[in-house]
């Protein structure tokens with residue numbers, strides 16, 4: 001391949017396509033990867049919203065590996081950082097990670113390598129940025145760029161706000177303000193502009209992948225309780241597996257106990273199923289994940305802990321027994337279906353206890369009433385998705401600030417949607433939610 005003039009680096013290195021092939025074995029970039037890589041190589045700020053499976057990590061790993069200097073990657077997902085660093089090191093690349101989970105010996109090795117400017121990629125948890133030692137090491141080694149993964153965590157509008165993420169902009173200035181790149185899988189326009197403002201991005205390249213997945217069929221229903229949700233999910237799983245032999249399904253449950261119960265119920269139906277949650281030891285979790293990826297398990301019943309970095313192409317159904325607290329999380333979890341581009345289904349079974357649980361969760365922590373208000377706004381949008389009488393695909397696209405696409409499949413457009421009478425339950429929930437602290441008003445509940 002003859003290198004394109006524009007692509008030749010100052011040090012005479014290869015074109016991104018050649019580097020992609022050499023380092024990853026791919027012959028071409030996926031859609032949207034190339035402009036991001038070019039912008040990063042040109043030291044331009046970037047904000048990118050790319051769904052999982054779009055090849056996000058290549059967008060920042062490749063430019064990092066094509067350069068001589070250090071790329072600092074801030075990520076809250078410790079196991080994902082560990083996996084990525086292990087993968088890079090396996091290929092002989094100079095990468096390290098620093099987080100609360102890093103063993104002391106590894107930590108000092110990483111710090112020594114940082115001080116000696118030997119690293120190309122350093123992954124760090126946001127909490128590390130508060131460490132004076134880490135800050136002074138970074139200030140003297142001057143990272144060439146800072147990548148912020150899961151960037152929606154910066155914004156109070158995001159569905160997973162982390163106060164430590166607010167410090168990244170200030171940290172970047174303290175270490176010489178290198179170019180910044182923010183990545184996330186899902187973000188509304190409000191979240192995106194908050195991320196840009198908080199990081200102080202300068203004329204960034206903005207890349208936003210459409211949230212619409214034409215091959216996914218969206219449906220939702222209200223059920224009377226978790227038992228009914230599990231029964232119905234079991235029937236849907238059986239139908240899905242029978243119609244597509246060799247396929248897989250994920251069943252999301254609201255609690256660890258329900259995940260285990262659902263797996264048990266599926267096993268009784270003769271389905272090769274197991275469960276996965278954050279309460280299991282790492283080996284147990286890895287074992288379940290590996291068996292699922294190998295096709296040895298057809299179904300994993302899991303809490304939201306499952307799925308980070310999972311790129312299983314043959315998942316035909318993602319069924320939620322219980323409603324997530326935000327459409328952002330729901331779309332991300334449901335989007336694990338149909339990664340191969342073939343038809344797949346996302347079914348959400350809402351139970352009467354969902355909104356009560358999320359209202360209580362939103363109270364957790366000392367984050368003030370604005371946090372609570374936003375959490376409740378997200379919950380309202382999620383409830384709106386369940387109850388909408390219109391197209392579900394349009395609902396999702398509008399929420400993420402996109403023009404509604406023509407529907408390629410949802411229960412409302414199929415005419416098969418059902419609105420179960422639930423008035424009595426709703427009144428019950430409102431009474432319970434009357435106990436919520438100030439900041440929550442009845443008008444917010446509709």
Ligand SMILES: [Zn+2]
Pocket residue numbers: 390391392393394407408409410411412413414
């Ligand atoms: Zn529709």
